[in-house]
Amino acid sequence: QITLKESGPTLVKPTQTLTLTCTFSGFSLTTVGEGVAWIRQPPGKALEWLAHMYWNDDKRYSPSLRSRLTITKDTSKNQVVLTVTNMDPDDTATYFCAHIRDSYAYGSYWGQGTLVAVSS
Amino acid sequence: DIQMTQSPSTLSASVGDRLTITCRASQSINNWLAWYQQKPGKAPKLLIYKASTLESGVPSRFSGSASGTEFTLTISCLQPDDFATYYCQQYNTIGTFGQGTKLEIK
Numbered sequence: 001q002i003t004l005k006e007s008g009p010t011l012v013k014p015t016q017t018l019t020l021t022c023t024f025s026g027f028s029l030t031t032v033g034e035g036v037a038w039i040r041q042p043p044g045k046a047l048e049w050l051a052h053m054y055w056n057d058d059k060r061y062s063p064s065l066r067s068r069l070t071i072t073k074d075t076s077k078n079q080v081v082l083t084v085t086n087m088d089p090d091d092t093a094t095y096f097c098a099h100i101r102d103s104y105a106y107g108s109y110w111g112q113g114t115l116v117a118v119s120s
Numbered sequence: 121d122i123q124m125t126q127s128p129s130t131l132s133a134s135v136g137d138r139l140t141i142t143c144r145a146s147q148s149i150n151n152w153l154a155w156y157q158q159k160p161g162k163a164p165k166l167l168i169y170k171a172s173t174l175e176s177g178v179p180s181r182f183s184g185s186a187s188g189t190e191f192t193l194t195i196s197c198l199q200p201d202d203f204a205t206y207y208c209q210q211y212n213t214i215g216t217f218g219q220g221t222k223l224e225i226k
Contacts, residue, residue, distance in 0.1 A: 037215070047156075047164065047207055049215030060214050063121055096163055105211040106154035108175075110163035 002026035004036075004097050004111035011117050018084040018116060022097030026109075029055050029075050035100030036080040037107060038071065040093040048093075051082060052105050060105070089118045122146055122210050126218025132226040137198045141221045143208035145189040152212040155184055155193045158220075159204045167206075168193065198223075 008020035020038070027034050037052035051071045053059040061069050070083045080097065094115045098107030123146040133139050143153065151171040156164035166175045168184040171191055181196040195202055203225055208218040 039215075046219045047158075047209070047217040049209070049217065052215075062214055104152070104169070105215055106166065106169050106209060107156070107164065108166055108169075110165075113163055 002099050002109040004099060004109060006095060006097050006111045006114040008095075008114060008116065010115060011119065012087050013120050014088055014118060016087050018082075018087050018091070020082045020084075020095055020097075020114065020116075022080045022082070022111060024078050024080070024097070024099065027099060027101075028078070029073050029080070031055055033102045035103065035105070036073070037098045037100055037105060038080075038082045039096045039098060039107065039110075040091075041096070041113075042090075042093045049105075050084075050095075052100055053080065054100070054103060087118045092116065092118045122149060122213055122216050124208055124210055124216050124218040126208055126221055128221060129219060130222045130224060132224045133198055134226045135198055135200055138194065138196050139198065139223075141193045141206055141208075143191045143193075143218045145191070145210055148189060149210040149212035151186050152210060153184075153186065153191050154209045154211065155182075156207045156209065157202075157204045158207065164207060 004024040035054040038050040051061045053071045068085045073080045094113040096113045097111045099109040125144045153171045155168040158164040171186040172184040205222045
């Protein structure tokens with residue numbers, strides 16, 4: 001059974017860096033074809049794909065946010081970390097991580113999400 | 121960037137109805153399209169991938185089809201549990217989602 005769970009701060013100040021951790025079970029990022037994505041959703045708005053990475057350390061980023069995003073993995077801990085620099089109130093959103101299978105970048109299983117507010 | 125235009129944004133329907141939701145891609149995505157269902161306060165749930173492949177465990181009243189850059193999600197006989205918001209997502213390149221269709225009870 002695949003499960004994912006997001007963790008991190010619920011409130012950050014403008015200009016700060018957000019660090020979110022996705023801890024997963026039921027698959028391994030040492031297995032060919034596996035991957036993890038980060039997606040966000042501002043309150044009342046649509047989903048936005050941020051970044052994803054694969055078992056082979058191949059990483060992809062949203063072009064509009066590329067300069068502010070970094071995605072990394074720790075296979076020993078079954079974790080994927082997303083950092084977002086220079087946070088702005090417009091970055092207030094629920095952040096989800098999701099499982100990618102067979103190297104196809106859609107979300108087959110999703111975490112519950114974590115709401116991050118950006119405010120001074 | 122590939123843009124996904126989803127319509128309608130809101131749809132009112134009754135239990136038992138048949139309905140379709142449409143997504144149009146701004147360029148070819150080779151049928152790399154997924155559909156999700158999202159209920160308030162919950163994570164999205166995968167319904168369909170590769171435009172028409174039903175995810176395991178998803179009821180067969182859900183189906184997807186493709187014609188060029190136009191994609192449709194059809195629910196053949198609406199059930200009370202189906203009232204939710206639906207999103208399409210292309211994954212030919214870094215993912216982009218449609219703006220969502222909120223399905224409401226008429």
